[in-house]
Every structure is written in C-alpha cells, then in structure tokens.
Amino acid sequence: MKDRLLSLVLRILIILDWSEGKVFKVTKMECRTLDPSFTYFRSCKVVHRENGRAALYINEVFLYKDPIDDIILNLGIFKIARNRRFQFLNETLDYCLFSRQFLASGFFGFLMTPLLRISNVNGSCPLQQNIIINGFPVNEDTIKEIPIPNGVYMFNLRTSMKKKWRTDVKVYATRVDNYSK
Template identity: 70%
Template sequence: MKDQILNLFLPILIIMYGTDGKVFRVSKMECRSLDPSFTYFETCKVTRMENGRSFLYINEVILYKDPINHITLNLGAFKTANNRRIQFLNETLDFCVLGQQLLANKFFKFLMTPLMRFSNVNGTCPIQQDIIVNGFSVDENTIKEIPIPNGDYMFQLRTSLLKKWRTVVRVYATRVDKYSE
C-alpha cells in the first residue's frame, strides 16, 4: 500500500519541484559500527571539491568470515530544520532480493543504483568480502532525481547482517539549485 501511494505521488512531486539543476551539497558523513566485533569502518570520509561537488569513500571491514546471506537494509531520509529531524522516508528491504525490490521501490532505486556503480557490491548474496565504496560522486549526474525541495537533509542507511543491526551510515546534505561556481 505504501509503495502504491509513493508511486502515485512521486510523479506529482517531480512535476511540482522539478529535477533540473537540483543537486546535493554534502557537508559530512558518519559511519558507525553497532557491533565492532563483527564489523568496523576503516574509511569513512567525504572529499569536497572547490566547486561544491563531493566524493564519498567507505571501507567497511567485515570480521565475520562465513558467508552472510541474511542482509537487511533500512533507508531513512530526514528533513532537518531548527534542531529537529522530520522523517519522511523509512523503507526496509531484503538485500538478497534487491534486484526485484530495487525496481519496485523508487527511493532505493534513486540512491542504490548509482551507489552500486562505485562499490564492490553487486546485489547478490552471500557476501563474503569487505564493503568498499570508492569515490561515489555526488554531482549533477547522481541522485538528482530525488523529488524533494531545497533544504537540509540527513540520509541514513542501517544494515542488519544475520538478523542483527550492525552498522549505521549517515550522510548530511543540503539540496540546492546549483553548485557554487
């Protein structure tokens, strides 16, 4: 039901707010392991260019050595204003069937499709390697289609491995009409 409502209103939001020239300026990123005996982050950084564009780098080291075939992702999106966070998206999906669900869930598609191009994650299970995101570019060509108005946002990706929440990655960004020249 929730996806049907999203599919109904998403085109309306795109028409209302448009997507031309709307970009995200990333201010910071936080990566946190909820179980350091299972996984930890070796790298978690944002590299910002002078023109406002950013690149995200993550290297998550997984200490658990057996294949991991139960992976759940939870994506939250929050509008931030006046020291408050208003959550407008809270979606959860099974990563091991990501291929089918990615097409059904528009927000996961907007965020995960470009992210997977810059990572060693291919959307199949089991996972047996560290997770590496090497220079995910946040520019005019990535995630601009997300139909939200200008303002400050926090995007949160929580990961459950073997039925236990293990990591939280938060990206803080501002939606603007264009990057500073």
C-alpha cells in the first residue's frame, strides 16, 4: 500500500512539475554523532565549486573496532516551505542485505551507486574501516534523476549500527532548473 501511494505521488509530481535537467544546489551539510563512544566525524563539509555546483566531504572514524554486520540506513527527504518541514519520503535499507544482493530500490537506488563509486566503502558487509567520502559531486551528472519539483529540501540520512542509531547527516539543498552560468 505504501509503495503504491509513493509511486502514485511520484507520478503526479512528474506529470505536474518535472522537466529534464533539474539540479540541486547544496547550501549546507550537518553531521552529528548520536553515540560518541562508537563513532565520530573527523570532517563534514561542503565545498562549493563554480556556478552553484558542490562536493561533499565526510570522514567518519569508528571507535568500535570489531566488524559491523548490522547496518540500517534510513533516508528521509523533507520539503521545507515557510519554516515548516513536510516529509516527502521515508525509506529504510538493510545495508548488509543490499551489499549481498544489490537490491537498492527507490531513492536509495539513485543515491547508493554514485556514493559507492566516490567513497572508500567497498560495498561489502561486514564493515571494517572508517568511511571516507572524498568529494561526492553534486552536479548535472549526479542525482538529477530524482523526480521531485523545485524547492528547498533537507536530505536526512540516519545510520543504525548494532541496533542503535549512531549518526545523523543532513544535507540542505535547493532544487532548481539549472545552475547559474
């Protein structure tokens, strides 16, 4: 039922307000550790490039030294309008199941493939190393296929490891027709 409703809403949005080439301008990013005894962020920044393009840099250090084989990712997308947040999407992915079968669907399918290409994460489980995302590009070639209308959005990625929420990363972006030339 939920999948059908999401599919219907996305189709309506595509019909009403979708045009090829829409892009995201990232305004800021916040990384928060929910359990400092487990992990912390050495760096979390947005580097703004020419004409509104950006790159995301994250370096997450794990204090927990054993292999981690219980990883749940939760992606929430919120449209921000008039100082209010409206949840646009709430999708959860079992990362270890994904790494064995590569079954990313929906919005995770749009995000995981380019993210795995630019990070040091090898796409397998258990996870045994720190996570380094060294310049995830936000430009015409990445995540433009996400079918949402123009506006201001917050992408919220929460990570649960060992059955406890450990991190919360928020990326604020504005969906526009094109980058300023």
